[in-house]
Amino acid sequence: MVELDDERLDAVFQALADSTRRTMLQLLSHGECSVGELGAPFRMSFAGASKHVKTLERAGLVSRTVQGRAHVCRLEPAALASANAWLRYYEGFWNHHLDALAQELQRDAKPAK
Numbered sequence: 001m002v003e004l005d006d007e008r009l010d011a012v013f014q015a016l017a018d019s020t021r022r023t024m025l026q027l028l029s030h031g032e033c034s035v036g037e038l039g040a041p042f043r044m045s046f047a048g049a050s051k052h053v054k055t056l057e058r059a060g061l062v063s064r065t066v067q068g069r070a071h072v073c074r075l076e077p078a079a080l081a082s083a084n085a086w087l088r089y090y091e092g093f094w095n096h097h098l099d100a101l102a103q104e105l106q107r108d109a110k111p112a113k
Contacts, residue, residue, distance in 0.1 A: 011059035012083045021052050025061060028075040035064070035071040 015021050024038045039049025053073055056062035060079035065072050 008060060008079065009083060009086060012061065012079050015055050015059040015061055016083070018052070018055075021056055024049075024052060024056065024073075025075060025080075028062065028073060032072050032074050035073060038073060 016025075020042055023041065027033055027038060027041075035049045035053055036046055038053065039046065042049070050071070053062060053064060053071075056073075057064060060076055062073050063076050065074075
């Protein structure tokens, strides 16, 4: 099985569990955004958007730099890649088991001679 830091993986899935944060990640996939820009589609305050960004930062999904008064965020794909590797392991596990089940069902469905 893929070995990953449990705390980091927990933080990634916790961050991804919220639709607001998933939308923020989607916005960041097009390029850097300020915290204000990330919060704008939700009509939330800077403080509200910043709380979501902090959750994304703790998960390693986003990095933030301060440029003057602007807090600029950037997508960090490594954490998503780790979560994807964890999910792909189980995708292979289930595909193998479901293929075996399908073969069994096909064998049982053949008429007896």
